[in-house]
Amino acid sequence: xxxxxxxxxxxxxxxxxxxxxxxxxxxxxxxxxxxxxxxxxxxxxxxxxxxxxxxxxxxxxxxxxxxxxxxxxxxxxxxxxxxxxxxxxxxxxxxxxxxxxxxxxxxxxxxxxxxxxxxxxxxxxxxxxxxxxxxxxxxxxxxxxxxxxxxxxxxxxxxxxxxxxxxxxxxxxxxxxxxxxxxxxxxxxxxxxxxxxxxxxxxxxxxxxxxxxxxxxxxxxxxxxxxxxxxxxxxxxxxxxxxxxxxxxxxxxxxxxxxxxxxxxxxxxxxx
Amino acid sequence: xxxxxxxxxxxxxxxxxxxxxxxxxxxxxxxxxxxxxxxxxxxxxxxxxxxxxxxxxxxxxxxxxxxxxxxxxxxxxxxxxxxxxxxxxxxxxxxxxxxxxxxxxxxxxxxxxxxxxxxxxxxxxxxxxxxxxxxxxxxxxxxxxxxxxxxxxxxxxxxxxxxxxxxxxxxxxxxxxxxxxxxxxxxxxxxxxxxxxxxxxxxxxxxxxxxxxxxxxxxxxxxxxxxxxxxxxxxxxxxxxxxxxxxxxxxxxxxxxxxxxxxxxxxxxxxxxxxxxxxxxxxxxxxxxxxxxxxxxxxxxxxxxxxxxxxxxxxxxxxxxxxxxxxxxxxxxxxxxxxxx
Numbered sequence: 001x002x003x004x005x006x007x008x009x010x011x012x013x014x015x016x017x018x019x020x021x022x023x024x025x026x027x028x029x030x031x032x033x034x035x036x037x038x039x040x041x042x043x044x045x046x047x048x049x050x051x052x053x054x055x056x057x058x059x060x061x062x063x064x065x066x067x068x069x070x071x072x073x074x075x076x077x078x079x080x081x082x083x084x085x086x087x088x089x090x091x092x093x094x095x096x097x098x099x100x101x102x103x104x105x106x107x108x109x110x111x112x113x114x115x116x117x118x119x120x121x122x123x124x125x126x127x128x129x130x131x132x133x134x135x136x137x138x139x140x141x142x143x144x145x146x147x148x149x150x151x152x153x154x155x156x157x158x159x160x161x162x163x164x165x166x167x168x169x170x171x172x173x174x175x176x177x178x179x180x181x182x183x184x185x186x187x188x189x190x191x192x193x194x195x196x197x198x199x200x201x202x203x204x205x206x207x208x209x210x211x212x213x214x215x216x217x218x219x220x221x222x223x224x225x226x227x228x229x230x231x232x233x234x235x236x237x238x239x240x241x242x243x244x245x246x247x248x249x250x251x252x253x254x255x256x257x258x259x260x261x262x263x264x265x266x267x268x269x270x271x272x
Numbered sequence: 273x274x275x276x277x278x279x280x281x282x283x284x285x286x287x288x289x290x291x292x293x294x295x296x297x298x299x300x301x302x303x304x305x306x307x308x309x310x311x312x313x314x315x316x317x318x319x320x321x322x323x324x325x326x327x328x329x330x331x332x333x334x335x336x337x338x339x340x341x342x343x344x345x346x347x348x349x350x351x352x353x354x355x356x357x358x359x360x361x362x363x364x365x366x367x368x369x370x371x372x373x374x375x376x377x378x379x380x381x382x383x384x385x386x387x388x389x390x391x392x393x394x395x396x397x398x399x400x401x402x403x404x405x406x407x408x409x410x411x412x413x414x415x416x417x418x419x420x421x422x423x424x425x426x427x428x429x430x431x432x433x434x435x436x437x438x439x440x441x442x443x444x445x446x447x448x449x450x451x452x453x454x455x456x457x458x459x460x461x462x463x464x465x466x467x468x469x470x471x472x473x474x475x476x477x478x479x480x481x482x483x484x485x486x487x488x489x490x491x492x493x494x495x496x497x498x499x500x501x502x503x504x505x506x507x508x509x510x511x512x513x514x515x516x517x518x519x520x521x522x523x524x525x526x527x528x529x530x531x532x533x534x535x536x537x538x539x540x541x542x543x544x545x546x547x548x549x550x551x552x553x554x555x556x557x558x559x560x561x562x563x564x565x566x567x568x569x570x571x572x573x574x575x576x577x578x579x580x581x582x583x584x585x586x587x588x589x590x591x592x593x594x595x596x597x598x599x600x601x602x603x604x605x606x607x608x609x610x611x612x613x
Binding site for chain 1: 274275277278280281282283284285286287288289291292295379380382383484487490491494495496498499500502503508509512513517550553554556557
């Protein structure tokens with residue numbers, strides 16, 4: 001037999017089908033693995049955990065059925081190639097798409113998703129307003145105790161009623177990671193958290209400025225802090241990161257830190 | 273290195289969020305492809321251009337396929353004698369107006385339901401307008417690729433050779449004039465002809481064979497669309513991570529440049545419509561919502577991939593008309609959206 005024909009027969013009988021099966025199985029196992037290790041929390045909103053796990057299981061089953069079918073086909077001496085009666089228009093050369101799928105799934109097994117940090121926050125522009133894609137607060141919750149509000153609760157409250165003076169003098173205890181805003185004085189940090197609405201694509205940083213006793217360099221960027229203090233109002237540069245006109249000033253809420261504690265990175269660093 | 277890791281995380285998150293929707297879409301479209309009976313459907317469809325366009329657009333609810341699956345379906349519709357207006361309406365609107373796409377758009381833009389609503393309305397409006405324009409062409413043959421027309425003719429010729437008993441008068445008008453099967457749609461013989469004709473093109477398989485085909489089709493679509501999704505996600509993740517924010521903001525904040533930029537992106541990226549809303553979401557913070565709408569409306573109708581697929585049915589000139597009409601309508605509608613909302 002002609003060697004080129006032999007290679008072609010080998011690829012259509014062994015190589016391409018096994019590539020398909022491996023790619024589908026790899027993605028199935030990757031999705032299931034993410035839901036068991038909890039890494040899914042770094043990737044998507046908890047609403048869709050079930051959907052992703054289910055899809056993983058479906059893909060594994062699909063891959064297994066396909067593998068079984070393929071094995072049976074190989075078992076038959078006179079294997080009849082299943083002819084496609086359905087019109088297919090393929091864009092990739094044969095094997096490319098499965099290779100892409102397989103390679104990305106394998107990479108996913110070896111490279112764990114990362115937790116976004118200050119660099120992403122600065123790049124995306126930190127603000128103390130909620131993103132457009134985030135559910136707005138349904139009601140103004142005045143009855144929660146101020147010191148029990150999380151950082152995101154504070155931002156939500158501020159969004160519902162944005163007058164900073166209304167909160168002056170209230171106690172607060174919030175956690176988040178440190179971002180050094182380049183255009184605020186050295187004793188200010190932005191205590192930041194990411195809000196995730198759908199998936200890591202739309203993580204959106206929100207922050208509350210914190211005034212420290214000393215220099216901010218004692219708390220390097222990306223350190224997670226729990227800060228307790230009193231809310232005050234100050235006139236600072238508006239939206240330190242996003243504002244195009246860097247001169248504009250805005251009266252805003254600032255946390256005057258009384259005690260600052262370094263904490264480990266929480267297991268679920270994002271708020272939803 | 274850190275940035276590459278971030279880009280990879282975004283890439284993974286796009287894939288993990290999109291894969292479930294892609295899988296559901298692929299399963300449904302394969303099921304429809306293999307198990308549904310289009311014959312009955314075609315018999316009840318209206319022939320009036322506007323009604324037909326509307327029906328064709330709404331057919332997406334019955335055939336939840338994205339733009340990659342709808343071209344073969346539209347092709348079979350045309351081969352089965354469906355009016356051009358219905359087929360074009362289906363071609364343009366079905367990728368957007370179907371439950372899975374609406375669901376995934378809603379998942380991505382949970383707090384901007386107006387994006388979901390306008391996506392549906394604009395897509396419907398554009399599909400109906402364009403298919404009304406195309407319905408002025410009563411005979412669909414000049415629009416079709418010569419291969420397809422030849423196939424039609426060949427199938428009919430074979431049929432007449434096999435059945436010499438069938439009267440010449442029944443066959444010849446079909447061969448001579450293409451208006452026959454569009455102008456007299458209700459005629460029994462015509463429908464019968466169409467049925468036999470398509471059966472010759474697509475032999476209807478037995479039930480175990482069908483499930484085998486179903487599986488085959490699921491895997492093939494999963495592979496093709498998954499590959500496309502991976503490329504699209506990689507592009508989105510790198511744009512988000514590596515392109516400086518000032519450039520994106522500069523483009524994304526003015527209403528005209530943002531719409532144009534997103535339309536070009538939609539045409540280039542070719543992400544499947546069931547998952548393109550997640551892709552759009554990655555631009556939500558920097559781009560105007562009108563431009564996101566432009567992406568969501570234009571992308572499923574026209575992109576590099578679907579142009580390739582459409583060229584398998586329509587002649588290049590008509591694909592170009594489609595492209596220009598769709599682009600202009602999308603631009604006008606989303607631009608007016610940016611002024612009024």
